[in-house]
Amino acid sequence: MxxxxxxxxxLLRPVRAGNAFEETxxxxxxxxxxxxxxxxxKLPPERELAAQLGISRVxxxxxxxxxxxxxxxxxxxxxxxxxxxxxxxPSPRKGDLRRAVNEMGAGGLDDALTFRMAVECGxxxxxxxxxxxxxxxxxxxxxxxxxxxxxPADYRRLDTAFHLAIAELTGSPLLAAxxxxxxxxxxxxxxxxxxxxxxxxxxxxxxxxxxxxILEGDPEGARRAxxxxxxxxxxxxxxxxx
Amino acid sequence: MxxxxxxxxxLLRPVRAGNAFEETxxxxxxxxxxxxxxxxxKLPPERELAAQLGISRVxxxxxxxxxxxxxxxxxxxxxxxxxxxxxxxPSPRKGDLRRAVNEMGAGGLDDALTFRMAVECGxxxxxxxxxxxxxxxxxxxxxxxxxxxxxPADYRRLDTAFHLAIAELTGSPLLAAxxxxxxxxxxxxxxxxxxxxxxxxxxxxxxxxxxxxILEGDPEGARRAxxxxxxxxxxxxxxxxx
DNA sequence: CTTCAATGGTCTGTTTCCAGACTTTTGGAC
DNA sequence: GTCCAAAAGTCTGGAAACAGACCATTGAAG
Numbered sequence: 001m002x003x004x005x006x007x008x009x010x011l012l013r014p015v016r017a018g019n020a021f022e023e024t025x026x027x028x029x030x031x032x033x034x035x036x037x038x039x040x041x042k043l044p045p046e047r048e049l050a051a052q053l054g055i056s057r058v059x060x061x062x063x064x065x066x067x068x069x070x071x072x073x074x075x076x077x078x079x080x081x082x083x084x085x086x087x088x089x090p091s092p093r094k095g096d097l098r099r100a101v102n103e104m105g106a107g108g109l110d111d112a113l114t115f116r117m118a119v120e121c122g123x124x125x126x127x128x129x130x131x132x133x134x135x136x137x138x139x140x141x142x143x144x145x146x147x148x149x150x151x152p153a154d155y156r157r158l159d160t161a162f163h164l165a166i167a168e169l170t171g172s173p174l175l176a177a178x179x180x181x182x183x184x185x186x187x188x189x190x191x192x193x194x195x196x197x198x199x200x201x202x203x204x205x206x207x208x209x210x211x212x213x214i215l216e217g218d219p220e221g222a223r224r225a226x227x228x229x230x231x232x233x234x235x236x237x238x239x240x241x242x
Numbered sequence: 243m244x245x246x247x248x249x250x251x252x253l254l255r256p257v258r259a260g261n262a263f264e265e266t267x268x269x270x271x272x273x274x275x276x277x278x279x280x281x282x283x284k285l286p287p288e289r290e291l292a293a294q295l296g297i298s299r300v301x302x303x304x305x306x307x308x309x310x311x312x313x314x315x316x317x318x319x320x321x322x323x324x325x326x327x328x329x330x331x332p333s334p335r336k337g338d339l340r341r342a343v344n345e346m347g348a349g350g351l352d353d354a355l356t357f358r359m360a361v362e363c364g365x366x367x368x369x370x371x372x373x374x375x376x377x378x379x380x381x382x383x384x385x386x387x388x389x390x391x392x393x394p395a396d397y398r399r400l401d402t403a404f405h406l407a408i409a410e411l412t413g414s415p416l417l418a419a420x421x422x423x424x425x426x427x428x429x430x431x432x433x434x435x436x437x438x439x440x441x442x443x444x445x446x447x448x449x450x451x452x453x454x455x456i457l458e459g460d461p462e463g464a465r466r467a468x469x470x471x472x473x474x475x476x477x478x479x480x481x482x483x484x
Numbered sequence: 485c486t487t488c489a490a491t492g493g494t495c496t497g498t499t500t501c502c503a504g505a506c507t508t509t510t511g512g513a514c
Numbered sequence: 515g516t517c518c519a520a521a522a523g524t525c526t527g528g529a530a531a532c533a534g535a536c537c538a539t540t541g542a543a544g
Binding site for chain 2: 518519520521522523
């Protein structure tokens, strides 16, 4: 008899990610840093946002206040008021990357990169194997164009939007959430390295290849293109680390 | 300017999955149904388990009591006591599958199957691309043998163990957790259909192909083998649904 | 210049959840 | 038989989170 012998580790993991307040701050911060809510835009109204996040308004407000005091948000009252994003990604400085990696803890970097590789490749492959509507094809192309036209300050944000669009177009919320999660885990790292012209151009070629493969309905090609692209990013990160 | 325009949906999702008690019951139930803790074995001691799940002992005890009253656990006091698993998967009855699908809600079935396809394919491919130690190869082979030798009552459990082993061997906890999550989402469905000899044999061939590809270091083959296997499972489910 | 609707700001009582100390039961070791 | 250690069972006070009602501010529309 084999006994139980399943890793078990993966199932008896924490039910709740600690404290609601901190978790909320983290979430909002990620939404801001990822540019889900761009500079100058505002978060949804408190009541609505609290409902979306599944927390009480009190807790949400505490989180918003923390972000306000840290100069990420500017909160204005009255009609047409709201919590406006005020944050601009700072230009990375030497040492930021190392710091970000240390924050992840041992093994965290490889874990995040592996995870991202798995889910993003999977998403691209699945999308390429689907029958796409005209609207979906248009969305994909427009996101691609978005990254290509991006001003440097907007680059990461639109790059994120592009990658997430692939996952969301699969129509699987679970898969989209996994890709968003994967992206989150490398955001701080990516934000800690400069956006260089040669890298942008290289990435643009790869992005184009990904889109082409998806639009042609070539799952294998799409998977390979994404893998190549992500390996490039991983190599870039590792390069800055040494 | 593109505006925000990221799906956003994926990021402003709930911070906490509702209620700690219910969430804990759900978790434990999954661990039992998946056979992470097999019939006759016991859960870890309350204090330890509470710590692992990141909840208080009180909350955990409430959950355990609920499962005890529902005849999933038998709790015994004193030294060598504990919460023993008493549940045996019942033979599925007609209508169970439809019920399970309805519980998932609209779109849930496709979502779960798509998600599973993405993450398990990704895991297999990544594992096949790694240098494996002797120990890892042995683990994989032993899990394969485990499924092949399984008594019908143990089949699903050992099948789960096999699939999860692939994910865990990649060494990425995030990926392992994603695969476990994916598996969870189809467990109720799989448990609702009978384990038939022809299906077992078919699956055995596919499992062998997966392991062979991984051991040979053939990422593309591993991915394809997993995809084929999961498509088979998906087709089986869809077949029982019509 | 008044009104109004949308929004953030505040308050109160309740429920959930927690940390930790203490008690009881049990079966094996000596 | 006695003792002991490992486990479940119980209790209490406090902190965190919530639900919902209500207040205050704002800017646009009329």
